[in-house]
Amino acid sequence: MGRYVGTSVKRVEDPRFIQGKGRYVANIQFPDMVYVAIKRSPEAHARITRIDTSAAAAMDGVVAVFTGQDFKDGGCGSLPCGWLVPDTKVPDRPIVVTDRVCHVGDSVAVVAARTPYIAADAVEAIEVDYEPLPTVVDARGAMDEGAPLVHAEIEDNVSYHWALGDQEACDKAFAEADEVVEVELVNQRLIPTAMEPRAAAAQWDAASEEMTVWTTSQNPHPIRLLLSAFTLGIPESKLRVISPDVGGGFGSKIFHYPEEVIVPWVAREVGRPARWVATRTESQMTDSQGRDHVTVAKLAMTSDGAFTGLDVETWANQGAYLSTFAPLIPTALYITLLSGNYKMPGVFGKVHGTLTNTVPVDAYRGAGRPEAAYLVERLVDLAATRLGRDPLDLRRQNAIPKEDFPYQTPVAFLYDSGDYDRLMTTAADRADYAGMRQAQAEARAEGKLRGVGVVCCIEASGPAPSAVAGSLGSAVGFWESGEVRVHPTGQVSVFTGSHAHGQGHETTLAQVVADELGVPIESVEVVHGDTGRVNFGMGTYGSRSACVGGSALVRSAEKVRAKVLRIGAHLLEAAEEDVVYDRDTGRVHVKGSPDSGKDFGELAFAAYTAHNLPEGMEPGLDFVSFYDPANFTFPASSHICEVEVCSDTWEVRILRYVAVDDVGKVINPMIVEGQLQGGIVQGVGQALTEIGAYSDDGQLLSGTLLEYAVPRADLLPGIEVDRIETPSPHNPLGVKGAGEMGTIAATPVVANAVLDALAPLGVTHIELPLTPERIWRAVQAAGNGA
Amino acid sequence: MRHRVCLTVNGKAEEFDVEPRLLLCHLLRAYVGLTGTNIGCDTSQCGSCTVLMDGKAVKSCTVLAVQADGSEVTTIEGLAGADGLHSVQQSFWDNHGLQCGFCTPGMIMTAVEILDRNPDASDADVRHGLEGNICRCTGYENIVKSIVAAGARQS
Numbered sequence: 053m054g055r056y057v058g059t060s061v062k063r064v065e066d067p068r069f070i071q072g073k074g075r076y077v078a079n080i081q082f083p084d085m086v087y088v089a090i091k092r093s094p095e096a097h098a099r100i101t102r103i104d105t106s107a108a109a110a111m112d113g114v115v116a117v118f119t120g121q122d123f124k125d126g127g128c129g130s131l132p133c134g135w136l137v138p139d140t141k142v143p144d145r146p147i148v149v150t151d152r153v154c155h156v157g158d159s160v161a162v163v164a165a166r167t168p169y170i171a172a173d174a175v176e177a178i179e180v181d182y183e184p185l186p187t188v189v190d191a192r193g194a195m196d197e198g199a200p201l202v203h204a205e206i207e208d209n210v211s212y213h214w215a216l217g218d219q220e221a222c223d224k225a226f227a228e229a230d231e232v233v234e235v236e237l238v239n240q241r242l243i244p245t246a247m248e249p250r251a252a253a254a255q256w257d258a259a260s261e262e263m264t265v266w267t268t269s270q271n272p273h274p275i276r277l278l279l280s281a282f283t284l285g286i287p288e289s290k291l292r293v294i295s296p297d298v299g300g301g302f303g304s305k306i307f308h309y310p311e312e313v314i315v316p317w318v319a320r321e322v323g324r325p326a327r328w329v330a331t332r333t334e335s336q337m338t339d340s341q342g343r344d345h346v347t348v349a350k351l352a353m354t355s356d357g358a359f360t361g362l363d364v365e366t367w368a369n370q371g372a373y374l375s376t377f378a379p380l381i382p383t384a385l386y387i388t389l390l391s392g393n394y395k396m397p398g399v400f401g402k403v404h405g406t407l408t409n410t411v412p413v414d415a416y417r418g419a420g421r422p423e424a425a426y427l428v429e430r431l432v433d434l435a436a437t438r439l440g441r442d443p444l445d446l447r448r449q450n451a452i453p454k455e456d457f458p459y460q461t462p463v464a465f466l467y468d469s470g471d472y473d474r475l476m477t478t479a480a481d482r483a484d485y486a487g488m489r490q491a492q493a494e495a496r497a498e499g500k501l502r503g504v505g506v507v508c509c510i511e512a513s514g515p516a517p518s519a520v521a522g523s524l525g526s527a528v529g530f531w532e533s534g535e536v537r538v539h540p541t542g543q544v545s546v547f548t549g550s551h552a553h554g555q556g557h558e559t560t561l562a563q564v565v566a567d568e569l570g571v572p573i574e575s576v577e578v579v580h581g582d583t584g585r586v587n588f589g590m591g592t593y594g595s596r597s598a599c600v601g602g603s604a605l606v607r608s609a610e611k612v613r614a615k616v617l618r619i620g621a622h623l624l625e626a627a628e629e630d631v632v633y634d635r636d637t638g639r640v641h642v643k644g645s646p647d648s649g650k651d652f653g654e655l656a657f658a659a660y661t662a663h664n665l666p667e668g669m670e671p672g673l674d675f676v677s678f679y680d681p682a683n684f685t686f687p688a689s690s691h692i693c694e695v696e697v698c699s700d701t702w703e704v705r706i707l708r709y710v711a712v713d714d715v716g717k718v719i720n721p722m723i724v725e726g727q728l729q730g731g732i733v734q735g736v737g738q739a740l741t742e743i744g745a746y747s748d749d750g751q752l753l754s755g756t757l758l759e760y761a762v763p764r765a766d767l768l769p770g771i772e773v774d775r776i777e778t779p780s781p782h783n784p785l786g787v788k789g790a791g792e793m794g795t796i797a798a799t800p801v802v803a804n805a806v807l808d809a810l811a812p813l814g815v816t817h818i819e820l821p822l823t824p825e826r827i828w829r830a831v832q833a834a835g836n837g838a
Numbered sequence: 839m840r841h842r843v844c845l846t847v848n849g850k851a852e853e854f855d856v857e858p859r860l861l862l863c864h865l866l867r868a869y870v871g872l873t874g875t876n877i878g879c880d881t882s883q884c885g886s887c888t889v890l891m892d893g894k895a896v897k898s899c900t901v902l903a904v905q906a907d908g909s910e911v912t913t914i915e916g917l918a919g920a921d922g923l924h925s926v927q928q929s930f931w932d933n934h935g936l937q938c939g940f941c942t943p944g945m946i947m948t949a950v951e952i953l954d955r956n957p958d959a960s961d962a963d964v965r966h967g968l969e970g971n972i973c974r975c976t977g978y979e980n981i982v983k984s985i986v987a988a989g990a991r992q993s
Contacts, residue, residue, distance in 0.1 A: 062931060062932065062934075063931070063934065065939075066930070066931045066936060066939075067923075067931065068939075069936055069939030069942050070914075070923065070927040070930050070936065070939075070942060070946065071874070071914065071915065071923070072872070072873070072874015072875070072913065072915045072943050073874065073915075074874070074876070074939045074940065074942075076873075076876065076940065078873075078876075078877070079867075079873035081868070168864075168868075169857065169859070169860075169864075245974055246938070246940075246974055247876075247878045247884060247886060247938065247940040247941045247972065247973065247974050247975075248876070248878065248938065248940040249877075249878065297938075297939065298938065299876070299878075299938045299939065299941075300937075300938040300940060300974050300975055302974070329877075331880045332878065332879035332880045332881065332884070333880055333881075553938050554937035554938030554939070554975045555937070556937070722934050723934065725934075726934050726937060726975075726976060726979075726980055727937075729976060729977035729979040729980065730937060730974075730975045730976050730977040730979075731977070732977055733976075733977030733978065734974070734977075756879070756880070756881045756883070757879045757881055757883035757884060757972065758881050762972050763978075764968070764969060764971075764972065765964070765966075765968035765969070765971070765973075765981070765982060766962075766965040766968075766969065768977070768978075769962075770961065770979065771977065771979055794977075
């Protein structure tokens with residue numbers, strides 16, 4: 053173990069944030085800049101019969117007004133989809149529409165003005181006549197006979213059908229089952245709501261024909277690729293994309309958005325730097341949204357509680373267009389997780405990706421895996437109720453035993469490592485599960501609605517082996533690049549293709565490299581988020597930065613060490629096999645003689661002076677690695693939650709929340725705990741407060757933070773976090789990824805706890821979020837109203 | 839029609855001719871050039887833009903620049919004295935009270951007021967006091983910890 057990995061090093065990025073020096077895109081300002089504002093559709097589905105921009109264009113301070121036709125004529129291509137499962141029907145998604153809007157918030161026209169206030173006024177002055185068309189908003193209803201078509205050429209609104217698993221084994225399990233539990237549930241639509249609204253800025257250099265684009269992206273290199281190859285048409289060599297400090301993403305800032313094309317196009321067109329910053333309302337109606345599944349499923353088991361089969365059919369709402377990775381989420385990141393943490397021979401799942409007049413849906417924290425976990429963990433609780441078993445006990449009975457790893461599930465994934473029984477017993481001990489049950493019995497005796505929820509959840513993180521991704525429909529690879537550049541003074545610059553938007557990579561990746569090289573962490577600087585500085589990279593999502601990005605840096609550091617060792621041996625006039633690289637100090641010395649050695653800085657300098665290098669060695673000390681992971685990693689968690697439902701107000705009060713997670717080896721415990729805590733509260737938000745709601749005519753009913761109820765500080769009384777570590781065996785750091793596990797486990801554990809609390813009233817199911825109104829209605833329906 | 843606004847920002851006198859509709863947050867960011875005050879919403883829900891106006895925490899998106907005429911405004915950039923970080927800033931750093939950093943200036947300014955009123959604020963007091971501020975990254979856990987710890991250090 054090195055000096056830094058495994059310790060809670062304070063974050064090196066924090067001083068700029070706590071002093072108000074964050075470098076967010078909205079802070080970029082140039083003299084002569086134009087401010088871009090976008091006319092948004094108030095209709096969910098309509099034909100545009102007239103656009104009149106003349107009044108807007110005539111306003112004092114307006115520099116230019118553009119319509120969809122201008123962008124089309126000006127060479128802008130449509131936004132592509134980067135993940136296509138077989139026979140995917142992809143609707144055309146123009147940068148700015150020309151004749152038809154397909155969701156509230158669709159871009160209709162663009163203004164560039166001298167100030168943001170003038171731009172906003174000009175947007176109001178644009179006149180648009182709409183001829184409303186019939187709308188469809190429901191994932192399953194979209195396939196109903198006679199449902200309005202979102203795109204005339206896409207039959208039944210079906211973008212794709214997809215299935216995975218052993219149908220025969222599944223059918224056999226149900227034919228032979230002693231008991232079957234069934235559920236029909238909705239995994240409601242969520243709006244990611246990163247605190248920083250999306251933004252883009254651009255500067256065009258007419259002399260060099262170089263474009264610089266600043267964008268709030270989690271992955272600037274893929275954005276540059278898409279801008280270059282599909283939408284903007286500027287060669288990658290002339291296009292620099294920078295994602296400086298980004299104020300949260302949670303998946304919503306992975307995707308290629310129209311504004312990333314609009315802003316540089318306008319900047320070039322008007323010959324001035326340009327900037328667009330979304331209002332919150334604009335972000336809520338144009339950022340890709342999450343979840344939105346309707347599912348029917350059943351679980352087969354023996355009378356003694358062994359799970360034998362799971363049969364799932366899901367309708368996944370993809371919105372009006374396919375966002376960049378949309379088809380990936382309900383297919384290869386959802387059906388593949390349906391085996392959960394359990395041994396189940398017959399698992400089969402099929403999904404229908406449907407199009408509706410709603411904002412596009414794509415990855416949101418967890419992306420597919422929370423949907424799988426919520427479904428499986430609800431079914432397991434229903435099974436426990438059916439069998440009269442304790443839900444923790446039933447989970448332990450069915451958990452994959454630790455000696456079975458690596459474990460091949462019936463739905464493609466090979467789980468790398470885990471110890472689910474230890475995870476659950478650790479959580480039970482930490483929570484005093486037996487005591488909680490005792491307290492519940494006492495509370496119930498007093499007439500209180502006390503519930504205890506327990507879950508065991510799985511995640512697939514660290515995407516992904518590139519060939520596997522390609523075989524599943526990806527248009528890109530999912531390796532990561534990492535460059536370790538040692539300067540002549542021994543200072544180290546680390547360039548990663550990962551991108552931090554809150555995760556603290558500037559600290560954790562520095563910890564990794566400092567330990568690999570044996571240098572002080574203060575001498576290691578981490579650079580990310582700039583295609584002009586980092587050679588390439590796939591960015592950050594899917595909890596991949598440590599396992600894929602970190603591993604690439606380990607490989608590069610190994611190459612640095614090997615070269616430094618050779619230089620050291622040469623300068624010490626010793627054979628290479630007679631010297632060692634001391635990873636505690638970064639010194640190379642003769643074996644057994646620590647005093648007879650050379651410091652890292654001396655050796656780095658020697659590499660650059662090149663006065664005396666081994667025969668044939670090139671000068672310099674700079675290595676790049678491209679790390680393609682051998683597998684996903686599989687974090688797991690067991691969370692326990694204790695709640696009480698007030699029988700007057702039907703509000704849910706969380707009394708205690710205990711989380712035990714296994715995210716593999718931990719680089720920085722403080723940061724990992726922070727990731728888990730934040731993830732948990734987002735998952736609790738899905739369980740209790742959040743819903744991206746649409747009216748039947750496609751109006752977004754929760755388009756501002758007045759209606760979209762993001763959790764606030766008083767939602768939880770505090771979170772107790774603990775962990776076990778089963779290292780991933782296939783990456784050099786043994787890490788698994790910590791970004792999403794909390795979110796995945798939190799939704800089902802709170803739902804299970806609330807339904808456990810309401811069990812005495814005969815309530816077995818309530819759709820999320822579990823608001824007082826929904827609980828009250830369910831209680832009334834069960835005939836137990838007060 | 840434009841109005842003259844004179845105010846003190848972080849101890850420095852400033853004077854601008856502004857439209858009556860200009861918001862204080864936009865004045866601070868675009869006119870004074872202090873971009874530490876972030877804007878996270880348009881309905882006064884998130885609290886990212888919180889600043890101190892005459893010592894009171896206000897959401898600068900709900901104050902018109904003309905209303906700030908004659909007032910003393912402190913933003914995140916002006917919170918610390920010459921001797922480095924304010925104790926609340928230090929505590930956020932020490933306790934991992936931030937992740938993406940976007941809500942952080944507003945959280946810190948609100949925290950300063952919470953502790954001004956009650957340096958002994960408990961965990962529950964702080965959670966209640968943060969009712970007007972949203973963080974999407976941290977789950978509030980370490981923000982609460984940071985503020986309670988800063989209070990303990992102050993008192």
